[in-house]
Amino acid sequence: MQKTIDISKQLKQTRRRENIAGYLFMAPSLLFFAGFVIFPMGMCLFTSMFDYTMTNFDFVGFSNYYELFRDPTFGKSLINTIIIVVASVPTVCLFSLWVGSIIYKLKDIHTSFFRCIFYLPVVTGSVAVTVVWKWMFNPYYGLLNYVFKGLGIISTNMNWLGNMDTALWCIILILFTTSVGQPIVLYVSALSNVDHSLVEAAEVDGATNMQVFWRIKWPQIMPTTLYILVITTINSFQCFALIQLLTSGGPNYATSTIMYYIYYEAFKLSRYGYGSAMGVILAIIIALFSAVQFRLAKSDQ
Amino acid sequence: MKKLLAVLLTLMMVLSMSTLAMAEAATEITLWTYPIGGWGNEETVNGIIANFNAVHPEIKVTVQYLDYASGDDQVTTAIEAGTTPDIIMEGPERLVTNWGAAGKMLDVSDLWTEEALADIGATSQAVVAACKTADGKYYEYPLCMTTHCMIIDRAAFEAADAMQYIDEETHTWTTEGFENALRALAAAGNPVTGIVYCGGQGGDQGTRALAMNLYSAKFTNEDHTAYTMNSEAGVKGIQKLADLVTEGVLTADPSIVAGDEIALFCNGTAKMSFCWNASAAASNKTSIAEGIEPFPMAFPSEDGVPELCGGIWGFGLFNNGDDAKAAAAKTFIQFVSDDKTQGPASVYATGFFPVRSSFGDIYAGTEKADNADYAIFMPYLGDYYNVTSGWATQRTEWWNMLQRVFAGGDVTTEVNAYVDASNASITK
Numbered sequence: 001m002q003k004t005i006d007i008s009k010q011l012k013q014t015r016r017r018e019n020i021a022g023y024l025f026m027a028p029s030l031l032f033f034a035g036f037v038i039f040p041m042g043m044c045l046f047t048s049m050f051d052y053t054m055t056n057f058d059f060v061g062f063s064n065y066y067e068l069f070r071d072p073t074f075g076k077s078l079i080n081t082i083i084i085v086v087a088s089v090p091t092v093c094l095f096s097l098w099v100g101s102i103i104y105k106l107k108d109i110h111t112s113f114f115r116c117i118f119y120l121p122v123v124t125g126s127v128a129v130t131v132v133w134k135w136m137f138n139p140y141y142g143l144l145n146y147v148f149k150g151l152g153i154i155s156t157n158m159n160w161l162g163n164m165d166t167a168l169w170c171i172i173l174i175l176f177t178t179s180v181g182q183p184i185v186l187y188v189s190a191l192s193n194v195d196h197s198l199v200e201a202a203e204v205d206g207a208t209n210m211q212v213f214w215r216i217k218w219p220q221i222m223p224t225t226l227y228i229l230v231i232t233t234i235n236s237f238q239c240f241a242l243i244q245l246l247t248s249g250g251p252n253y254a255t256s257t258i259m260y261y262i263y264y265e266a267f268k269l270s271r272y273g274y275g276s277a278m279g280v281i282l283a284i285i286i287a288l289f290s291a292v293q294f295r296l297a298k299s300d301q
Numbered sequence: 302m303k304k305l306l307a308v309l310l311t312l313m314m315v316l317s318m319s320t321l322a323m324a325e326a327a328t329e330i331t332l333w334t335y336p337i338g339g340w341g342n343e344e345t346v347n348g349i350i351a352n353f354n355a356v357h358p359e360i361k362v363t364v365q366y367l368d369y370a371s372g373d374d375q376v377t378t379a380i381e382a383g384t385t386p387d388i389i390m391e392g393p394e395r396l397v398t399n400w401g402a403a404g405k406m407l408d409v410s411d412l413w414t415e416e417a418l419a420d421i422g423a424t425s426q427a428v429v430a431a432c433k434t435a436d437g438k439y440y441e442y443p444l445c446m447t448t449h450c451m452i453i454d455r456a457a458f459e460a461a462d463a464m465q466y467i468d469e470e471t472h473t474w475t476t477e478g479f480e481n482a483l484r485a486l487a488a489a490g491n492p493v494t495g496i497v498y499c500g501g502q503g504g505d506q507g508t509r510a511l512a513m514n515l516y517s518a519k520f521t522n523e524d525h526t527a528y529t530m531n532s533e534a535g536v537k538g539i540q541k542l543a544d545l546v547t548e549g550v551l552t553a554d555p556s557i558v559a560g561d562e563i564a565l566f567c568n569g570t571a572k573m574s575f576c577w578n579a580s581a582a583a584s585n586k587t588s589i590a591e592g593i594e595p596f597p598m599a600f601p602s603e604d605g606v607p608e609l610c611g612g613i614w615g616f617g618l619f620n621n622g623d624d625a626k627a628a629a630a631k632t633f634i635q636f637v638s639d640d641k642t643q644g645p646a647s648v649y650a651t652g653f654f655p656v657r658s659s660f661g662d663i664y665a666g667t668e669k670a671d672n673a674d675y676a677i678f679m680p681y682l683g684d685y686y687n688v689t690s691g692w693a694t695q696r697t698e699w700w701n702m703l704q705r706v707f708a709g710g711d712v713t714t715e716v717n718a719y720v721d722a723s724n725a726s727i728t729k
Binding site: 054055137139140141159160161162164167247248249250251252253264267268269270272 | 500554565693701704
């Protein structure tokens with residue numbers, strides 16, 4: 001009897017020690033997460049209630065939010081952001097799924113080659129990518145004008161980034177090229193992990209390629225798709241560097257996004273409270289979009 | 302007991318040694334500088350600091366180099382984080398109007414001795430006025446100044462027979478002459494004559510000076526409390542630019558910034574640049590393509606007498622609550638700005654002109670002798686209106702207004718919207 005009690009005590013002690021060790025292992029990342037994510041989020045929410053500038057720190061309640069919804073530039077930035085998300089997320093997902101489903105069947109060496117090619121813009125510095133694109137869009141000697149004129153699509157040079165009708169689409173195009181790399185790699189990996197015995201069984205039963213894809217592969221790659229949808233949505237909402245480096249939100253706010261407008265208000269005009277209020281709204285919008293995506297994906301599963 | 306004594310003894314020795322070391326240590330100060338000519342070059346600045354340390358070895362200066370694209374953000378972040386440098390080098394629009402007025406800077410009135418006031422005032426009273434706020438506190442001690450101008454490709458102008466519209470002796474021209482020159486250049490087969498860039502990010506002084514001077518408009522009122530480009534002359538100037546763009550003899554480009562426009566002049570694409578000065582001439586000397594003959598010009602005005610925008614650069618001190626560091630920082634500023642040998646050398650590094658009249662012609666007989674050519678514009682130095690409150694908002698509104706105008710917007714409506722938005726920011 002005494003022996004059983006001792007063993008039970010020892011087990012408890014071991015479990016406690018393991019628990020402590022577990023918490024200690026988690027502590028650095030938890031501290032990092034709390035310090036660099038939770039605390040700034042709380043601060044953002046807090047300062048959004050203040051007229052916080054270089055000289056003021058006065059409580060104003062929801063005034064910043066009230067001003068926000070009457071600010072036409074915020075409205076324009078919100079619309080631009082939504083256009084970017086709506087245009088880029090489905091195209092990135094569909095394109096990467098299409099490319100992924102082609103290259104995963106190739107020989108290993110070819111798959112690796114294409115993975116590298118598509119992943120290259122992801123690992124290339126955003127400034128370098130932007131400089132190259134800026135050169136391509138240059139209205140005086142840019143490659144795009146040269147090619148389009150050669151093909152007879154345009155007769156005179158276009159100012160792609162200086163035209164209010166084309167500037168945002170140029171940004172979306174660049175965002176697309178820099179966003180597809182990771183989803184392609186993820187899809188290649190997910191498609192390679194699909195249970196081939198099920199695919200073979202379906203093919204033996206006479207299922208078409210389409211039926212095999214929708215009935216067998218699609219459900220199995222759904223978690224990957226969901227992940228890609230969420231990260232692409234968040235990245236699209238947070239599109240900033242491209243705009244800062246290429247257009248500064250212009251011409252006439254045609255490429256201004258919420259992220260860029262937050263930066264402009266907070267760092268150019270030192271209106272930290274107002275910028276924080278925009279940050280809160282952006283976080284809410286991203287959370288809503290992600291929740292809808294999760295719900296849709298769940299119902300699909 | 303012995304062990305305890307040994308530990309105590311060791312501790313005491315360590316403490317006394319570190320106290321001694323601290324007493325002997327140099328006062329460390331930090332300097333943040335924007336790329337004001339050679340002051341953005343590490344080698345040049347290290348040379349200046351070495352000269353300073355030869356006289357003041359007790360002060361150690363650490364330098365951080367800012368650029369105009371992200372420098373303001375870095376300073377804003379530092380202000381909020383409480384990590385501002387001791388000294389910052391830039392112009393009154395930042396040091397006085399922005400950070401000084403916000404109470405982040407130290408009053409440097411003690412640097413403005415009677416001798417300094419007289420010497421700098423003899424060059425320009427506008428410089429003295431720009432360095433202080435309305436309540437008389439000085440937040441900047443200036444080192445150098447310049448007038449912003451434009452540059453043309455003399456070879457292209459000669460080929461188009463457009464030099465006839467220019468007064469080559471005074472480097473000035475009239476609005477009518479400017480128009481005729483643009484038409485002549487276009488007729489001679491130059492698809493890009495000049496580019497009114499409006500992509501933001503600085504260099505806006507060029508487009509401002511161009512629009513203002515065409516019909517001698519005032520950018521702000523006299524006491525710098527309101528933006529006034531919606532005056533008849535202001536609207537007329539911007540309308541003229543819009544008309545020239547519509548006519549096809551001038552280009553408007555919302556996709557490029559001043560740096561791009563300068564590059565397009567240097568590579569021969571554009572035949573003039575609206576963003577030029579003595580320092581730009583020095584820094585772009587090697588990048589100008591063969592066959593281009595740079596010829597500095599004042600901005601065109603109806604009567605041929607321009608009012609040029611000035612640039613003033615100098616030092617300010619952030620209020621970091623450390624008197625010893627503030628004193629050391631002032632010693633540094635006095636050395637680099639006022640010393641009879643180092644002062645002119647510090648100005649020489651910028652490529653601009655000294656604010657102190659006693660320094661005389663610092664470029665005579667040097668490899669930068671060409672810079673003296675730009676001294677011809679100094680008499681045209683206009684009001685330093687950059688110190689008007691709401692400057693940051695005004696700059697963004699300015700290029701947005703130009704973008705709307707060149708996209709076909711009604712000039713009067715857009716200029717009024719710009720002035721309203723800029724004036725509204727004055728009270729914020």
